[in-house]
Amino acid sequence: MKQKHAAAAIDLGATKTTVLVGSSDTEGHTNVEGFGMVESTGFQNGGIGDIQKVRAGIQEATRLAEESSGTRILSAIVGIAGEHLRSQNERGIITIADRNYPITEEDRERVLEMAGQINISTSQQIIHMLPRKFWIEGTEHVADPVGMYGTRLDAETHIIVGAASSIENLRLCVEGAGVKVDGFLPESVAAAKSALTDEERMQGVALIDIGASTSSICIYEEGAVSHSASLALAGEHLTRDLTQVLRCPWESAEQLKKTYGVAVSSMAPLEETVEIQAFGNPPEKTIQTRHVAEILQARCEEILQEIEVELRRTKTLERIAAGLVLTGGTSSLEGLCQLASQKLRLPARIGYPTRFENIPEEFSSPPFATSVGLLEYALHESNLSIQNTTKQHSSNIAWGGVGRRLRDFGKGFLPQ
Ligand SMILES: Nc1ncnc2c1ncn2[C@@H]1O[C@H](COP(=O)(O)OP(=O)(O)OP(=O)(O)O)[C@@H](O)[C@H]1O
């Protein structure tokens, strides 16, 4: 029988809190066994505004994921984003004591540990470390040094650091909801895991996850992450602009953006009008969709400009031949991908979390790139701890069809 290995991932977005439970077998196939998703509450300005509400959302999404998968979630990998994240690349060097023996796993661990020794203030914490490159004798660049001969081993790591208070508040919410944090992974790194091809990673690419409150960037060069960052500018800002300029309620602006919004004003028909809910009397008003597009385009250009500044600052703009891959809900805004390509003079495409098999169709859309990437990481790159639940509840999954299907998937999941 194929051995199964299970894991859970939590994506705390400003609009949705998603918990995914998955398994992989010895052949490396990934299955989504169940999920829970609730609308997020308690987030403010890209951070946690109300711990109780965020915790309650995690609790509910976890309960739904447990029900639909028939598992008990004890711990999970958690996504993290925010302007407080900083990244840097560091190098470490070790000597190999006995040149008659090949380099071992322990040597690799030791050099990575060396490369991870950085000075940070007490207000900061290391969130994540990714190996980037190895060199033998300082010059020979190798993908993996284990099993090769050498007397000196160098390694470079990509280190992501965040504000200790933000990290601890996030941990407080998750652990307060009864789930131990196995580790944090930057959301953009997670989205890159699920949405990029190997060729894009090799030739250089910028994954940009444009969600509701943050636009998270992850740059790959020569197959490894070279830079990651988060900007506090995304879909919510587009909606807010519409509420301010058109003087309408949030829901009305949100609907307008999703239904009629385009990122390039010339794409909106000149004479087209739409009636929306507005403040004041009468409570409706008629507006031109071209005007809506002009408001959206101005903000999209600002977001893209900030992304360009970040790419120029890190000198990566000229090194990403594969260009831009956009994920996150805001990437669905019509015309945004074309605008990004035109403004940054790079190829651009929308990214789907389709890199792995057996991801249900419902999770194969850009807003789920982060959740799927987190699950992939939890399954293949980190330790985990999930138990089978003793009771099978009746399902109360928001997306009934998927819930039922996923529950069937869960049969025989983990030893009874
Ligand atoms: N068709 C669409 N056109 C424009 N915007 C859209 C569309 N569909 C969704 N969005 C926007 O996408 C955003 C939600 O995206 P997503 O689900 O990736 O965010 P999140 O993960 O909850 O937030 P974050 O990652 O920023 O914390 C919202 O601002 C929503 O208005």
Ligand SMILES: [Mg+2]
């Ligand atoms: Mg997100």
